Structures are given as structure tokens and as C-alpha cells.
Amino acid sequence: MPVIKSGRGGRITYHGPGQRVMYPIVDLKLRGRDLKKYICDLQIWLIESLAELGVQAHTDDDVGVWVTTPSGEMKIAAIGVRVRKWVTFHGVALNIHPDMNHFNAIVPCGIQTKGVTSLKELGIEKTMTEVDQILIQKFQQIFQG
Numbered sequence: 001m002p003v004i005k006s007g008r009g010g011r012i013t014y015h016g017p018g019q020r021v022m023y024p025i026v027d028l029k030l031r032g033r034d035l036k037k038y039i040c041d042l043q044i045w046l047i048e049s050l051a052e053l054g055v056q057a058h059t060d061d062d063v064g065v066w067v068t069t070p071s072g073e074m075k076i077a078a079i080g081v082r083v084r085k086w087v088t089f090h091g092v093a094l095n096i097h098p099d100m101n102h103f104n105a106i107v108p109c110g111i112q113t114k115g116v117t118s119l120k121e122l123g124i125e126k127t128m129t130e131v132d133q134i135l136i137q138k139f140q141q142i143f144q145g
Contacts, residue, residue, distance in 0.1 A: 017098065017099070020094045021093045022091050022092050023089060023092075024091050024139075026087070026088045028083065028086040038081070047065055048141075053131070055119070055122060056068075057076060065077035067117060076119070078092065095117065095118035096118060098118055
């Protein structure tokens, strides 16, 4: 698997087929120059989108979006943001149905004590298009509302 250094916030992550990787470009000067609120809004966006799919997700002390499973806390979405001149780049990756074996080659986001999961592993079979429709609707509500 190729490794590409990108300068995104956070540590090592995996991006590949079966994930929806979304890198919104947002001018934070128009949103109060509040990076912490922006990251919180990204988390809310993902949590509310997952709720529409029947997944109860939450935040944690570690950045990202998490679900509680019988195996413990598992990350279902990674967040890694970079800002230059108050404009965001990089963003989030939601695990829909990736090959989870790819995560075995890394320590996702540098967190050794927790695992990674996907909608598919949680028993939710949705197409990328179905998930996209929810993500778009929730993004508009949170970032344009």
C-alpha cells in the first residue's frame, strides 16, 4: 500500500475504496474564525448523518466519530483538518464498506487502544449513493443553515 505524506491534521490514516472521503473547503473568516467550532460542526454533521442510518455515534476525547460496540469504542469516521489563511482543507473520512484489513497495517490516527469499524461491520448495508444523499442533506443543514 503506498504511503503519501499529506500534511493533514492528525496522524496516519487510510483512504480507499468503500470510504466516503470529504474535504470541504470553508472560509472560516466567514464563520467567526473558530476552528474548534468548525471541527465540532464536522462531528455533528457525521453524527446526525449516522443517526439517519440508525447508528448511535458520539464524540470522544480522541478526535473523530465513535460508536460503542461489544468490542469497545470503535472509530467510524476520522477527522483531519488543516487551515491556511483561515481556509480549511482536508476533512473527514466515513467508513461505509472499506476492506477493514487495510487498517491492520497502520495505527489509525495514532490511537492504539481503540479500533476502527464501518457501517458494513455494524450490519448496515447502504450504497455510497444512499449515504451521500444523507451526508449532503445534513451538510446543508449544519453549514448553510
